[in-house]
Amino acid sequence: MREANAQLVIAALSAQDLQAAAERALIQQKNILALVAHELRNPLTPISMIAGRLARVPSAELPRMQSLIEGQVQHMSRLVEDLxxxxxxxTGKxxxxxxILNIVPIIERAIEACTPSMLAQKLHFTSQVPEEQFMINGDSIRLTQILGNILGNAIKYTPPGGIVRLSVxxxxxLLVLSVIDTGIGxxxxxxxxxxxxFVQDVHAVGFNGAGLGIGxxxxxxxxxxxxxxxxxMSDGDGLGSEFVVTLPLAQ
Structure with a gap:
């Protein structure tokens, strides 16, 4: 009887733990859904405002309105693609x-794509990319996405006037790509x-709340x-960060 009672107590405690874990998972799921809905709703506000004004906008303003809409649509597309x-x-899909491709032009394209954002932020950018070919067995679109996401994070969390450095x-x-910034760390x-x-540092959200934390x-x-x-890597708040990607060279 004592053994049976002990087993019942253990089973009850296990059931309580499972219930608590399920409740935490449900709360986390609700928070994630709320976060996703919020981030997808944000671009809809300017699109809706512009759509309502199109009939009254002078023809000279239409290119700017088009550019604004395209920018918000691209932002939503990136969020959906990341999700x-x-x-x-x-799911393993x-x-x-x-x-087999040369990764150097891919690196240069990623830098070129991020340059307007760096100029807008008045960031000081330097890169050390050797001129010789580095052959990788990879997907060119995905490799551009990797570097674009890392550079984009450095830009996003580095205050104006800061420094971003890329070295290869x-x-x-192994090919080693390093992105160092003097941002918020x-x-x-x-x-x-x-x-x-869906993990975001608290002080990063306070600095720049945009994004889902999945980049x-x-x-x-x-x-x-x-x-x-x-x-x-980072030494802490306000001390910048470094991200290092290593990729095997094609044999």
Whole structure:
């Protein structure tokens, strides 16, 4: 009887733990859905306002209105694509169109795409990219996405006048890409979880609340799908950060 009672107590405690875990998961799911809805709703407000004014806007203003709408639509598209990539990775459906390619032009295109944002932020950008070819077995679109996400984070969380540095080096049979910034840094509490989905450092949200906290999750999944690794480092709040991606060179 004593043994049976002990087993009943253990079972009851286990059931309580399972119920508490389920309740926490439900709360987290609700918070994530609210976050996603909020981020997808934000671009709709300017689109709706512009749509309501189109009939009364002078023809000279139409190109600017078109540009504003396109920018918001692109923002929504990036959010949806990131969400889909996280879903594909979690279900094993993430696919790459890999071929042997020179990664240097891809790096240069990613830098070019991020240059307008860096100029708008008055950031000082430097890059060290060797001129020789570095052949990678990879998906050109996904490789551009990896570097674009990392550079985009550096730009997003570096105050005006700050510094962003990109360097590309070789270590044996590995290509090493490093992005260093003098931005707001990452707290010690958040650092171990920065690649987890929907995780955002508290002081980062206060600095720039935009985004879902899945950009780095997508980076990790894409890098690992290419057989590489990615790590993030920071000495703490206000001390900048560094992200290092290693990718195997094509044999």
């Amino acid at each position: 889909l990539d996280v879903s594909r990775a979690s 993430l696919r790459l169109d890999c071929k 080096t070789l270590e044996r049979n 990452i707290s010690a509490q958040a650092l171990p979880f920065i690649f987890d989905p 780095l999750t997508v980076v990790r999944e894409l890098v690992e799908a290419h057989g590489g690794t990615v790590i993030g």
